[in-house]
Amino acid sequence: MKLLIQNGTVVDPKSQKVFHSDVLTEDDRIVKISENISPEEAGEGTELLDAAGCYVMPGFIDLHVHFRDPGLEYKETLATGGAAAAHGGVTTVCAMPNTKPVIDTKEKVEEVHNRAKTESPIHVIQLGAVTKGQKGEELADIQGMAEAGCMAISEDGKSVMNASLYRKGMKEAKKAGLRIFAHCEDITMVEGGVMNADAKAEALGLKGITNSVEDVIVARDILLAKETGVRLHLCHCSTKDSVEMIRLAKEEGLPVTGEVCPHHFTLSTDDIVEDDGNYKMNPPLRSKEDVEALKQGLKDGIMDVISTDHAPHGEKEKNCSMKKAAFGIVGLETSAALTYTELVDTGILTILQMAEKMSYNPAKILGLEEKGAVEEGTTADLVIFDPKAEYEIDKETFCSKGKNTPFDGRKVKGKVRCTISDGRVVYQEV
CATH class of the missing domain: 2.30.40.10 (Urease, subunit C, domain 1)
Incomplete structure (x- = not known):
């Protein structure tokens, strides 16, 4: 053809x-x-x-999506998620492992990969969990999942709170040639919060989530990556201090990269005018100061990647108060337009930088040498x-x-x- x-x-x-x-x-x-x-x-x-x-750009590579398949197909499937990706210009995705059952063995990774070849129009890289069942008690089959081509492990949806176990997981990942994709959230500090902790949360009568919930784990994970030497990718960064810590890690030469989602560089809590579950995401929308820091981090090259954290839910799970709504926002079909509108058309990024953040840098992080560029032979x-x-x-x-x-x-x-x-x-x- x-x-x-x-x-x-x-x-x-x-x-x-x-x-x-x-x-x-x-x-x-x-x-x-x-x-x-x-x-x-x-x-x-x-x-x-x-x-x-x-x-004519290299196909976008989204390092962070939730296809919900297997087990939660009423929210998304490999077919519908793949179609959404294609609609948004995305040709490769990394699917997070928090499905039902959790993807924590070689066989489960292989099953998704085999199905995706026939069910999805685009490339699906299934990531594996760090711990069995994402329970944070025992390491998953990291070597086996690496052999199945998972490319990275992640506990996304939560953090591995046991730092000793996490460090062991990082060592196993490095040995297997895998990366760590980290969801940074100290669950002990969330305390029932549903949005950013600020005056807007108080006005709406909602419990807040402070920046430190993210920042404490960002600091911990960078230090653990420094000790173990594993390649660490920090998912959906939302705070100004996350940007600063990644900057310091890079100055020290550590193998640390970071991603920003379009909703975090486009919206702040000022955009939440009522208690609407569609504004509930994890991490939450932050302050304007955080938004500006994220934009500057993208412009300066501190933040490497734009990913979506595409997280589909059923209508009843979102069309309600933030107190009851599920965390999550879909993004595959809006990310390119939001990136161009908010960052390129405003002069914050060039079109080359957009391609870097959405194609070339994700390919480099995954080690996909034949993707992320427009050149003969790729x-x-x-x-x-x-x-x-x-x-x-x-x-x-x-x-x-x-x-x-x-x-x-x-x-x-x-x-x-x-x-x-x-x-x-x-x-x-x-």
Whole structure:
């Protein structure tokens, strides 16, 4: 199968170049990047895609999603989550292991990987848990899961509170060549909180979650990574002190990276006007000061990655008071538009930096040398992105089963027109 993408502007974060060019793919590879590749040169049977006025970027790689499959398929499945990813320009995801049952063995990782090959239109990397059943009592089958290709282990949804056990898990991960993806939350300090601890929480009569709930575990995990030498990726960072601690870790040369979610750099608690479960997420929306620190961290390169923490829920689980609502927000189908609107169109990031945060850096963290760039010989995972398209987010158009978003009706700029995974068109705007 051949695809010829014509008239586009290539954004290649690996070479740090933005240039007008055509792109020819054959089977699952990019085979030629050049100006004015003719259909005749491409060969008979080549499918033509017109990217005039659009960027041709490496497919986005989301290091942090919840596909809920197996066990919670009423919220999401490999098929619906994969379709949502394709709709959002995402060609590779890392699926968190807090499913039912928890993914904590070699066999469970293999089962998801095998199913994803036929059920999902995009690449699914199933991550493994740090402890059995995510109970924090005994290490999971870390070596076995590594052999099954899990690439990282995570207790996401919680932290391993037993620091000694966690350190042992880090040592096993390093031995197996895996990374640690850390959800940083001291559960003993949450104390029933449902949103950021500030004046807005008091006004709404809701219990708050302080920044220290995150910051204490960020500090602990960085120190443990320093001791063990494991590659540590800090998920969904939300506080200014998390940014500062990552900066200090990098200055010391530690193998530490950090991610920010679009909801954390777009919204603050000032945007919460009523007790609405769609604004309940973990970590919570923070202050404007934190939001500005996250943006600056992304701009300065301290924060490496933009991921979504895509967390779909059923309607009844979110359309209620924050006191009862589940934590979580969907994000796969809004992340590119929010990133472009809030960061690129405002001049905080360049389009190259957007591609770095959403494609190239995630590929480097995972060690995926053939992804995250637009160059000859690499995997044909691509997105055609229209920076001029302006529209309102409509949750009813989501491919995800989850509609839990506070962004419904929000005006944004930038739209995915086409997504290509392994040289196949897996989403195209009609």
